[in-house]
Amino acid sequence: MANRKFRVRVPARDKTHLGPLSRGMLFAWFILGGLIFLFAPQNLTNKFQFAFANIFRGPLSIGRNISLSAHTQSQTEEFASRIKYDQLQNHLANITEELNRERQKVESLSGLRNRCPLEGAKLLFADVVTLSAEGLIINRGQNDGVQKGQFVLGDNSIIGTISAVSPRTARAELITEGTSNMAVEIGGVKTVIEGNGKKSVKVRLLSTKHKVKVGDNVYACKQPGFLDSPMIAGTVSQCKRNDENPLLWDITVKPACDIERLNDVTVIIINPPEHLKI
Secondary structure, eight states: OOOOOOOOOOOOOOTTEETTEEHHHHHHHHHHHHHHHHHSOHHHHHHHHHHHHHHTHHHHHHHHHHHHHHHHHHTGGGSOOHHHHHHHHHHHHHHHHHHHHHHHHHHHHHOOOOOOTTTTOEEEEEEEEEEETTEEEESOOGGGTOOTTOEEEETTEEEEEEEEEOSSOEEEEETTSTTOEEEEEETTEEEEEEEOSSSOEEEOSOBTTSOOOTTOEEEEOOBTTTBSSOEEEEEEEEEEEOSSOTTBEEEEEEESSOGGGOSEEEEEESSOOGGGOO
8 A cells, every 4th residue: 555645734823812812802901901090090190100200210211312312303403503592692681681770770769679580499400201291200309399389491481380299209280281271471461271282272261352462472470489470381373263252362372392302391499498498
């Protein structure tokens, strides 16, 4: 009898399974985990953010530095030349001296001393650990004098306030976040800006009787114990009548700095304790 060759047919591997768990089961677990984080209390999610930032602080900082370097190389044309920079610095020096002389005249005539902005305040520099649409985490906390409600500066402009603090880190709520609202002044009129979760903010319920135009500066209102004088937060990028109510403005405000490219920020600490003063 001639030798016969037999072939053993091996059943194909079922690609619909990943080990002992099916893809559907794995997807269900991811959905369940997402819902747990979505409905978890804010203080619990803040603790998770702080823990994540503390554990992965090194890699996150390296990643942000690489991202910032790439962004800087692609945006070099946006920076002023050295000659233009010197001109602006000289112009600022002249304006500052003129302002100081006018302040001295007011003090001599009134007999009252006008307090300078941020006089006596501590400017605490901090590195950005993580930055996302949900806010940013900085590497400063309670041990450095950071408290909830303190204002945060980016490129000498208000970008948000401290919303949660741990001993070594803190979370800042950006003015662009959907949950953010801040008292501001536009052309001497006090109003409120609200974040829209994107790169801009909106002004709500401002009557058209107030003269507002594109390019107007928007200043965060002074707040006792947190901000001694108004500071710029953005500029009006769009101003038109509201489609639903023509008696109100529909105003869009652009932040005064590019928040997404920030690598470090400054926390304003008004009247800091003696052990925190420089």
